[in-house]
Each structure stands twice: as C-alpha cells, then as structure tokens.
Amino acid sequence: MTSSIFDALSPAEAAQVRAAGTQLTLPAGWSPIGERTPADKAYILTAGEVSVRRNGTEIAQLGPGQIIGEAAIVNHTLRSATIVALTPLEAIHFTSAKLEELVARIPAFADALTRAAAERLESGSAPE
Template structure:
C-alpha cells in the first residue's frame, strides 16, 4: 500500500475544495491509497459494484462496449453510480496514464456518504456532469 496522500492534496482538487480538512481526512482514512500503472483495468462493464475510486492524479478512459465515452481525471470519482444505484457496472474504466487513486470498498463508500455530506455533494456533482444532468 502506498503512503496516504495528505488531506490538503485532496483539498486542491476542484470537486473537493468545499470539504473541510476534517472531512478530507475522513475521505483519506476511509479508503486505501493506491498507485496503478497505465493500461490497468480498474472496473469492468457488467460486473457487480464492489468498489469505487477517487482519482487523485492521472487520467482514465470510461468505455462502453469497448468504445470510449469519457475521460476523467483528478477529483473525479468512478464506480460510484453502480454502488448507489445497486446495479451492475455500466462501463469499464482503464487507466490511460499512471494513476494515483483512493480505493473505496462498497461499504466504505456508503459509510463515507453518510458521515461526510459534503463528499456526497461532490460525488453527485461528478455523476451529474457525466450524465449531463443539472445538479439537484
């Protein structure tokens, strides 16, 4: 396991800039800090939703039926839509560059959403942007 990123580093990500240092620490502590190489499959389409990732550094490709539909980077969360919606994965995610991520289990993400409402707001913003919908 890689050394955890300092909470201040997460606070520099535009999606998380509204979180307090205390909340950022909870986000870091709830997950596992991981560094992965380029061309690594993080999530596979049509599989159970058992994990999610917060991208700290790097870029990933979101693919449906092997076709890229989006590129995501620092501050984006991947894998959360299937967890929240209790569905199978709707897309695969592959790293385009080496990535630094915070890995959350399904249970950890669910607890974090309850414990840190501002993180839930940031996550909903990411999801809304991806779906092209206005944020509630």
C-alpha cells in the same frame, strides 16, 4: 461537474475521506472497473488519467480529483462502463461499504457523490 470531488468538502472532511480509503498505484493499461460487473468499489484519482469506455468506445477521459465507480454504487446497478488507465495512476480505493459509511457520516460528501453520479448519468459518461 466540479474539477475535484474534494472541492465541495472542507479540509477536515477531505482529510477524513482520504484517510478512509486505501492508497494504490496502478499501471497504465490496467482496468480497475469492468463493464457489467457488480458495484463493489470506487476510486478517487489523485494522479494520472483514465479512459471511460462503453462497449469498447471511449466516452470520456477523467483525471485527478475525479471519482470513478460511484454511480453504480449510488444507483445500485451494474457498471455501465469499463475504466482503463491511460497513464500510471495514483488512486484512493474505497469498498462500496466504506463509501456508504462516508456518505452516512459526511453530508457534504454524500451531496458531492450524488451530484457527480447524476451529472455523469445526464451527460452519458457515467463510469459506473
């Protein structure tokens, strides 16, 4: 997986993606995504680290540039993992509708998102 979802985008496309979301600051210990919940949002981390946990066991850690929550949106499933902030986070929040709008409007983002979701599912660390 690329180190950042933005790596596959032109600077103009990356700016469009950033502008489409809402900047958030989340405290350490916060859980922005819970296992077995609906796929209603995704986040791109801009600072900080998260733990990806399935059935309470950590299966991955992710950091800046990584997207979380996309796999369940792309695959139309419930979340398969819980995300817990290990540090304070800076993130860009996207509703599922906004993410789907970006996918329709920016083909390179659609490709990057699909690739990220597929790679996470293959590795078993999908933070859906």
